[in-house]
Amino acid sequence: xxxxxxxxxxxxxxxxxxxxxxxxxxxxxxxxxxxxxxxxxxxxxxxxxxxxxxxxxxxxxxxxxxxxxxxxxxxxxxxxxxxxxxxxxxxxxxxxxxxxxxxxxxxxxxxxxxxxxxxxxxxxxxxxxxxxxxxxxxxxxxxxxxxxxxxxxxxxxxxxxxxxxxxxxxxxxxxxxxxxxxxxxxxxxxxxxxxxxxxxxxxxxxxxxxxxxxxxxxxxxxxxxxxxxxxxxxxxxxxxxxxxxxxxxxxxxxxxxxxxxxxxxxxxxxxxxxxxxxxxxxxxxxxxxxxxxxxxxx
Amino acid sequence: xxxxxxxxxxxxxxxxxxxxxxxxxxxxxxxxxxxxxxxxxxxxxxxxxxxxxxxxxxxxxxxxxxxxxxxxxxxxxxxxxxxxxxxxxxxxxxxxxxxxxxxxxxxxxxxxxxxxxxxxxxxxxxxxxxxxxxxxxxxxxxxxxxxxxxxxxxxxxxxxxxxxxxxxxxxxxxxxxxxxxxxxxxxxxxxxxxxxxxxxxxxxxxxxxxxxxxxxxxxxxxxxxxxxxxxxxxxxxxxxxxxxxxxxxxxxxxxxxxxxxxxxxxxxxxxxxxxxxxxxxxxxxxxxxxxxxxxxxx
Numbered sequence: 231x232x233x234x235x236x237x238x239x240x241x242x243x244x245x246x247x248x249x250x251x252x253x254x255x256x257x258x259x260x261x262x263x264x265x266x267x268x269x270x271x272x273x274x275x276x277x278x279x280x281x282x283x284x285x286x287x288x289x290x291x292x293x294x295x296x297x298x299x300x301x302x303x304x305x306x307x308x309x310x311x312x313x314x315x316x317x318x319x320x321x322x323x324x325x326x327x328x329x330x331x332x333x334x335x336x337x338x339x340x341x342x343x344x345x346x347x348x349x350x351x352x353x354x355x356x357x358x359x360x361x362x363x364x365x366x367x368x369x370x371x372x373x374x375x376x377x378x379x380x381x382x383x384x385x386x387x388x389x390x391x392x393x394x395x396x397x398x399x400x401x402x403x404x405x406x407x408x409x410x411x412x413x414x415x416x417x418x419x420x421x422x423x424x425x426x427x428x429x430x431x432x433x434x435x436x437x438x439x440x441x442x443x444x445x446x447x448x449x450x451x452x453x454x455x456x457x458x459x460x461x462x463x464x465x466x467x468x469x470x471x472x473x474x475x476x477x478x479x480x481x482x483x484x485x486x487x488x489x490x491x492x493x494x495x496x497x498x499x500x501x502x503x504x505x506x507x508x509x510x511x512x513x514x515x516x517x518x519x520x521x522x523x524x525x526x527x528x
Numbered sequence: 529x530x531x532x533x534x535x536x537x538x539x540x541x542x543x544x545x546x547x548x549x550x551x552x553x554x555x556x557x558x559x560x561x562x563x564x565x566x567x568x569x570x571x572x573x574x575x576x577x578x579x580x581x582x583x584x585x586x587x588x589x590x591x592x593x594x595x596x597x598x599x600x601x602x603x604x605x606x607x608x609x610x611x612x613x614x615x616x617x618x619x620x621x622x623x624x625x626x627x628x629x630x631x632x633x634x635x636x637x638x639x640x641x642x643x644x645x646x647x648x649x650x651x652x653x654x655x656x657x658x659x660x661x662x663x664x665x666x667x668x669x670x671x672x673x674x675x676x677x678x679x680x681x682x683x684x685x686x687x688x689x690x691x692x693x694x695x696x697x698x699x700x701x702x703x704x705x706x707x708x709x710x711x712x713x714x715x716x717x718x719x720x721x722x723x724x725x726x727x728x729x730x731x732x733x734x735x736x737x738x739x740x741x742x743x744x745x746x747x748x749x750x751x752x753x754x755x756x757x758x759x760x761x762x763x764x765x766x767x768x769x770x771x772x773x774x775x776x777x778x779x780x781x782x783x784x785x786x787x788x789x790x791x792x793x794x795x796x797x798x799x800x801x802x803x804x805x806x807x808x809x810x811x812x813x814x815x816x817x818x819x820x821x822x823x824x825x826x
Contacts, residue, residue, distance in 0.1 A: 316708055410614055413751045434732040435746055446823050448733055448744040453711045485826040525744050526824075528783040 231368075231474040232271040232296075235262045236335050236360050237350025237463070239276040239286075239300065240308040243323075244502060247316050248456045254503040255286050256310060258350035258373065261460035263295045264507050265467030265494045266348075268515065270474040272467075273341050275299035275360070279307040279329045289508060298338045303329040318432065318458045337363040346474040348466060351375045354386040361392060369479060371395035371470055373462065379406045391423035394479070397466050399430045412437065413444075428469070428488070430462050438488055443481060447488050450496045450522050457502045464498040464507060465491035493518045529666075529772040530569040530594075533560045533765070534633050534658050535648025537574040537584075537598065538606040541621075542800060545614055546754045552801040553584050554608060556648035556671065559758030561593045562805050563765030563792045564646075566813065568772040570765075571639050573597035573658070577605040577627045587806060596636045601627040616730065616756045635661040644772040646764060649673045652684040659690060667777060669693035669768055671760065677704045689721035692777070695764050697728045710735065711742075726767070726786070728760050736786055741779060745786050748794045748820050755800040762796040762805060763789035791816045 242256030263272040273296040280302055290297055308330035311323040333352070337344075337360065345368035349357040357372055364370075372393055378386055379402060386406075390396055396419070404410060407418035416427050416439040429437040431449075438445040472487040473479060496518065497510045540554030561570040571594040578600055588595055606628035609621040631650070635642075635658065643666035647655040655670055662668075670691055676684055677700060684704075688694055694717070702708060705716035714725050714737040727735040729747075736743040770785040771777060794816065795808045 411751055411753070413749050431732075434729075437749070444749060444823055445826070446746040446749060447826070448746045451711050451735070451742060451744060453709055455709070482826075489826060525742055528743075528745070528780075528787060 231345050231477055232273055233266050233346040233348060233470050233474045234273045234275065234337075234341055234344035234364070235259050235266065235348045235350060235467070235470075236275040236299075236357075237262060237348075237352065238308055238330060239274070239278050239282070240310055240330070242459060242503070243309065243311040244457055244459055245313040246318070246457050246502070247314070249502070251457075251502045253309065255289070256459060256503065257308065258460075258463045261463035261498060261504055261507065262348060262350060262467035262470075263290070264293060264504050265464040265498075266471030266474075267293050267295055268494070268512065269468065269471030269490070270346070272296060272471070273299060273344065275335050275337060275341070277301040277303050277329050277333050277335075279303060279305045282307045293508065299335070299341060301336075303332075305329040312459070314458060318455065320458070335360045345369065346470055348372065348470050350463060350466075351378070354378055354382050354389045358385070358389045358392075361389075369394045369470075369473060371397060371466065373397045373466060374402065376402055376405055387422045390419075393424040395426045395428060395469070396424035397428050397430065397462065397469075399432070399462060403427075403429050416444075426484070430465060432458070432461070436465070436488055436492065438484060440481070440484075445481075445485050445488065447485075447492060448526060450492055450518065451525065452496055452499065455499045458499050459502075460498050460504060460507070461495040465495045468494035489519060489522060490515075493522060529643050529775055530571055531564050531644040531646060531768050531772045532571045532573065532635075532639055532642035532662070533557050533564065533646045533648060533768075534573040534597075534655075535560060535646075535650065535761070536606055536628060537572070537576050537580070538608055538628070540757060540801070541607065541609040542755055542757055543611040544616070544755050544800070545612070547800070549755075549800045551607065553587070554757060554801065555606065556758075556761045559761035559796060559802055559805065560646060560648060560765035560768075561588070562591060562802050563762040563796075564769030564772075565591050565593055566792070566810065567766065567769030567788070568644070570594065570769070571597060571642065573633050573635060573639070575599040575601050575627050575631050575633075577601060577603045580605045591806065597633070597639060599634075601630075603627040610757070612756060616753065618756070633658045643667065644768055646670065646768050648761060648764075649676070652676055652680050652687045656683070656687045656690075659687075667692045667768075667771060669695060669764065671695045671764060672700065674700055674703055685720045691722040693724045693726060693767075694722035695726050695728065695760070695767075697730070697760060701725075701727050714742075724782070728763060730756070730759070734763070734786055734790065736782060738779070738782075743779075743783050743786065745783075745790060746824060748790055748816065749823065750794055750797065753797045756797050757800075758796050758802060758805075759793040763793045766792035787817060787820060788813075791820060
C-alpha cells in the first residue's frame, strides 16, 4: 500500500548550538516522505514557489517519491527560521508563509483512492477539507502544533473524530488536555475522538495509547544530536510507511512501527537538515533496529 | 544473601503540590531497606536521636529489618525539610543534621562478612571508611548527591574505584561529567572507576551502563504521583535486594533488577512518605511487573 502525505515542503534556516544552516530543504512532508519511502511508496501533496531549486525536486524523484501532488505556484517557497537551545527546544525566529499562505490542496485524481493518509501539521479546517477529497481511507493519521491547539481547538477536536492515529508531542498533549500528567492528558485527548494517540517525547521516547492498551518505548541512545528539525515527521513517516507495508493495524504491527519511527528519527537528528535521512541505507536501518533491541530487551 | 545498607534514618517535612506532611519517617536507609526486604534480608546501619519514635523502630522490626546497626544517640534525629514543584524538582528548605552530624558508622561484628553492600548518599570519605570495615564484599554499590559532587569530587572519584554499581540521577551525571549528553556523561564517569552506572531519570525511566552494554528501561506509567521522596533509594533497594537474592551478577539479573527497582519506586511515589511502600504486598508487586511487561513488550 502507498501512503499519501499532505504537508509542507519548505526552506528552513536553522540555528542549533552546533551552528547555522541557511535556506536548506525542510518541511513536514519532506521529512515524512524521505522516511516513509523506505517502507512504502509515497505520494506527496504540497506547494512550493517557483524559487524552489530543481535539485530538491530531483532529490525527491531520485528517492521514488510521487510528486504529481506537488504544486509549483508563482511566488516564494514557505520559509521557516528557527533556533534551538541546548535542550533542543525550538524558538521560531520568523515564519514567511509565502505561497503556503494560500495552500488549498487539491488531491490529484490518481490519489483519491489512497488508503493510508497522513495530514501533517496544517490548519485543522484545511486538514478536514483535504481528507474529504479521499474516497475511503483505511487509516488516517495527523499531526498538529501548539498554534492550532491554541487558536482552533474546536476545529481540531471536530477533525480528530475522523482520526485513527493522532501524533503530538508531550508539550502539545499537556497544552491540549490541560493535564500535566501524560496518562491523564492522553485519556482526555482520547475523549475528543481519535482511535489512538502517539505522544512523542523526544530523547525520552514515545507512548502509544489505544483504547485497551498503552505502549511505552524508550528512545535510542545517541551521543551526538545536531539538529532535531524534522524528527517528529520522520518518526510519523516511518510509522505510517511501516503500517502501510503491513497492510494490517494490529497491536504488534503498531509497536514495531513505533520502533522504526524511533530509529528513522535518529538518522535525521544526526545532521542538519534531511541529508543524513536521505542517504541512509536499509542495512543501516536494520543494524540500528538490532542495536535498539539489544539496548531494551529483558 | 543479605544486603547491608549504610545511610540515613530521618524525619522529613515535605511539601508537594498535593500538600504538606510534617516530621514523617524518611531517610535513604529507610526507603532502601523497606524496598530491599522484599527480596533479601536487610541489615541497617544508621543513627537516630533519642526523639525517634518507638513506632518507627517497630515498623522496621515488623518488616524483618535487622537493626543491630541502628545507633540511638543522645540528641535529635536528622530532619530534612524540602519542597517540590510540579516537575517534582526538590528544593531544600532546611537541613538539621543533629545526631547525623557526628555519624561515624561502626559496622557490627555480625555484619562484617556482608557480601552485598550499599552506601547511601553520605560524605564519600565516610562511605570509604565504612566500606573498609567490610571484609570481602561481593558487590558494592553507592549513591551520591550534587552536594558531594561539588564539594568533594576527588574523594568521590577515589571511592568510585571500589564501586561495582554507582547510582546517580541524570542531573548529577551531567554535573559530575560536565557533559550534557547522558551517553557521554556515562562514558566520562565510567573512567572514574565504577564497573557499572545506573542513571535514574525519574518519570523517564533509567539507564544501566556496563563496560560492553547499555540498557534503557522506560518508566512505569502512573496517573498519580504525590511525593517523589525516596524513589531513588527505593529503586536502589530493590535492585540490590534482587541481585542479592539471585546471588549472581549477570546482565539478565541486572536488567530484571532494574525492572523491580522501577516497579518498587512506583509504590513509593503514590503516597507521601514510605507508607505505601511499607504496606505493599508481593502479589501487588508481581501484578505491576506484569503490567509493565505488557506496557513495554514488542
